[in-house]
Amino acid sequence: MTSPTPRRLRRAVAAAVVAVMLVPAMAAAAAPARFTDVPDSHAFLEEITWLAQQEITTGYSDGTFRPRSEVTRDAFAAFLYRLDGSPTVNLPADSPFTDITPTNTDFYEEIVWLSQQGITKGWKVNGGTEFRPFDTITRDAMAAFLYRYKDEPSVTLPSSSPFVDITPTNTEFYDAIVWLDKTGISTGWSDGTFRPFDGVTREATAAFFYRLEGSPPVVVPANIPKSFTVKGAGFGHGVGMSQYGAQGMAVDGYSADDILKHYYRGTSVSSVNSDKEIKTEIFGSGSDSRDRVVMVVRSPGSSATTGGQWRLMFYDEGDAGEHTTWTGKKDEKLTIIRDVRPNGDNEIVVQRADGTRQRATRQLQFHWEGTGFYQSASSEDPYVQLLKTNGDRASHGDYRHGRMVIRIPSETYPRLIVSNWTELNSEYLYGIAEMPSSWNPEALKAQAIVARGYALRNMQTYSENCVCHLYDDTRSQHFTGWRKENEGTDAYYGKRWVSAVDATTSSGGRDGRVVKSGSAIAQTYYFSSSGGRTENSEDIWTAQLSYLRAVDDPWSLESRNPNRAWTRSLTQSQAASIFGLSNVVSIKVTSRTSDSSMAAATKVTATSSTGQTKSITGPETIRSRVVGGKSPWIWSFTAKY
Structure with a gap:
């Protein structure tokens, strides 16, 4: 074991360097990521954060720290080695322990260092000394390790034990445990026990190390959720x-x-x-805005050659009637185009399948067989389709009745x-x-x-x-x-x-x-379904109509309704964009149309990691911007890390 004084001096120098460098380094570097299983409410949040910031632990590859997991002896050796600054180790020709080799543990160098510093002595067995790396480190052994790490400082033993389950005769580490108590590194349990033979958890290790180093100030980075799960019910605006x-x-x-x-x-x-x-x-x-559309008549009737007849009439500005009429039958595609003339005027151009073109400066009227406007006595059921130039539908439906009027307003x-x-x-x-x-x-x-x-x-x-x-x-x-x-x-x-x-x-x-x-x-007004109660018109929009009152709507919550309960996910980037914040750590419904638990949200507030808040108000705005048009019946936002 090296002299205690040199190690104290080395650690003192290192502490001084860290003290000088800590503030600018923290200011210049991004805060380390938070562990997903260490929430803001965790009792040892600061201690675990500090442990990670000192690079004593990196946690697990899945982003967790696993605070309640117990620490093995080899892992504890690694933690102490990193706490000491990961000093250079002169590896011996032979392992100091019979159960440790360079190939059977990830922490061979750390365990050798622990032995060389006199922090661990291991167990004497026939044929040598064992370290037992995969055993859980007990609380009394932890006390001994930390006490030796601090070079076994002098400790005045009290007249009575600080813990009801510890006496000078029932543990070989009584001095170390007393020292642990006097320095405030461990306060034991609320029932006055120390529980020396219990295993040490990862969260307790973080707390012991943090206190061992004097409980330095810790800047806990905000826990930025990766996403939010939104839960709600219903679909639509909620009125009527x-x-x-x-x-x-x-x-x-x-x-x-x-x-x-x-x-x-x-x-x-x-x-x-x-x-x-x-x-x-x-x-x-809206989404239909285009400069051309294809119109075609389809007919399921029996007439293969003459079915689905139509006429197209062209009107110019100032004309009392049409100046041109075309006729045709089913399946001929008419391409209707908005054409801008050299003088800037808009005209309608129609092109037939054979390439023939005609213009209209005012409007077109299109009539087809079996309607009140053309061959009304026909027994055919022809209908009109509107298509994009690639053949896809250009409108929501097919049209059997009435007439078509085509204009450029x-x-x-x-x-x-x-x-x-x-x-x-x-x-x-x-x-x-x-x-x-x-x-x-x-x-x-x-x-x-x-x-x-x-x-x-x-x-x-x-x-x-x-x-x-x-x-x-x-x-x-x-x-x-x-x-x-x-x-x-x-x-x-x-x-x-x-x-x-x-x-x-x-x-x-x-x-x-x-x-x-x-x-x-x-x-x-009407809509798909509610969250169990409809809404007053003035609460969703502005006008108050006496007959558009909030009423109970339990039928919307029955199993036939796929939107009786829904969930929607918002990514962090989506939430930040929606609310105009650099990041979002929480989202809450902060106002509803009434005190009812089934009432629609009228205000949703997001908070950033700096404490800045921004709100979206109005049920229709909330429905559109926050939940993709679902409904204003939003029950909760749950952060996912």
């Missing part, structure tokens, strides 16, 4: 009728009127004249718009694809009634920018036309939906049932 709720009520025996009066409070259901033409944009805005809104103009009761509603046609007829009727009312309310305004009253997507109502009406083998499901729509009409289809608030048609 829950569609899964409607189905649940119908299954439970409620009628369509019962369903509607539950979700639209204080309303009535009655018939109004709805014999109207509604204009629906099916191509041209204005020089300031230069988009190619295709609008399907249909009869509300007998054509448009047949194509509303908002509810599975397999559902209970009473739920389907309720859906038809609210879809009609929604359409009638929106028909009070018309936009030239879309050539429409309504869009064909979630900006309005999901309209797929013939695809919905003809759904299933022999249109089995389509017929169920058409039957439900027809059951809500009267007077030969001229009148249709709607939800009313007083004498006015109610704004019948």
Whole structure:
């Protein structure tokens, strides 16, 4: 064993160097990664962090420290060796222990160093001395190792033992254990015991080493989660009728009127004249915005040569009527193009399959066989498809009814718009694809009634920018036309939906049932499902409508609803981007629409590692930005490390 004085001097010099270098080194280098199994609440967080920062431990390859695992004697030797600065070791010709060789342990050099310093003596056995590297180091042996590492300082023994289970006669390391107590390196257990023969855990080793070195200041780096798991329920904005709720009520025996009066409070259901033409944009805005589209008529009819006939009429600005009319039949593809003239004007150009072209400066109208506009007596069921130039679908549906109007709205809104103009009761509603046609007829009727009312309310305004009253997507109502009406083998499901729509009409289809608030048609918002309770209109948006009140919706939480409970994952980079922070360590719902546990979130707050907070407010903004459009019923955010 080398002289105690030189080792003290070497350690003192090393400590001085570390003290000088610690602050700039810490400031210049990134904080070490946190162990995934040592949370902020861990009793020895600082001690374990310090151990890692001093490179005494690197933890495991999976990012864990495993604080409750016990330490073997060879690992403890390695920890002490690194604590001493990993000094150079002159390896002997022969191992100091009979059970240790350079090839049977990862820590041969460290154990040799431990022996050379007189920190360990091992066990005398026949034929030599053993170290027993893979045994767990006991607490009394740990005390002896640390005491010898500190060069066995003088210790004044007390008149009585500091621990109830330790006496001068029941342990050979009594002096070391007393010294451990006097220096505060170990305080024992709350019951007054030291438990000398228990194994030493990794977290306890960190604490002992940290105290041995004087409990220096520790900068604990923030524990940055890798991701967050978001849990919630429901789908949609949450105002008005829950569609899964409607189905649940119908299954439970409620009628369509019962369903509607539950979700639209204080309303009535009655018939109004709805014999109207509604204009629906099916191509041209949002994700459909393109400068060309292919239009083609398909016909499943028996006529192989003449079926699916059509006519296309071209109109110029200022003309009283069309200046050109083309006719044709099924499967001929017409490419419709927005063309910008040298003077900047927009025109519509149509090209036939044979290369023939024609222009229109105002609009096109397209009529096809079996509609009210062209060959209405035909028994064929042709329909129109809109395609991209690569043959993929360019719209949500196929279109059996009405007529197509194609325009470029204005020089300031230069988009190619295709609008399907249909009869509300007998054509448009047949194509509303908002509810599975397999559902209970009473739920389907309720859906038809609210879809009609929604359409009638929106028909009070018309936009030239879309050539429409309504869009064909979630900006309005999901309209797929013939695809919905003809759904299933022999249109089995389509017929169920058409039957439900027809059951809500009267007077030969001229009148249709709607939800009313007083004498006015109610704004019948609807959505997929809630988190167990719908929301007041003003809590989700701004306008307070007396009939759009929060109501219980337990049917949304039944097993038929795939969104009765959902989870979504946010990566660290996604969370940081969403909230505009450098990093995010926690996310919480900090405000809801009410005190109810089923209430929607109105404020979500994220906190960074520096303590900076940023919030996203408003249920619709939260739904869109935080949970990818799911719903504002968010129950929890759980950090994943």
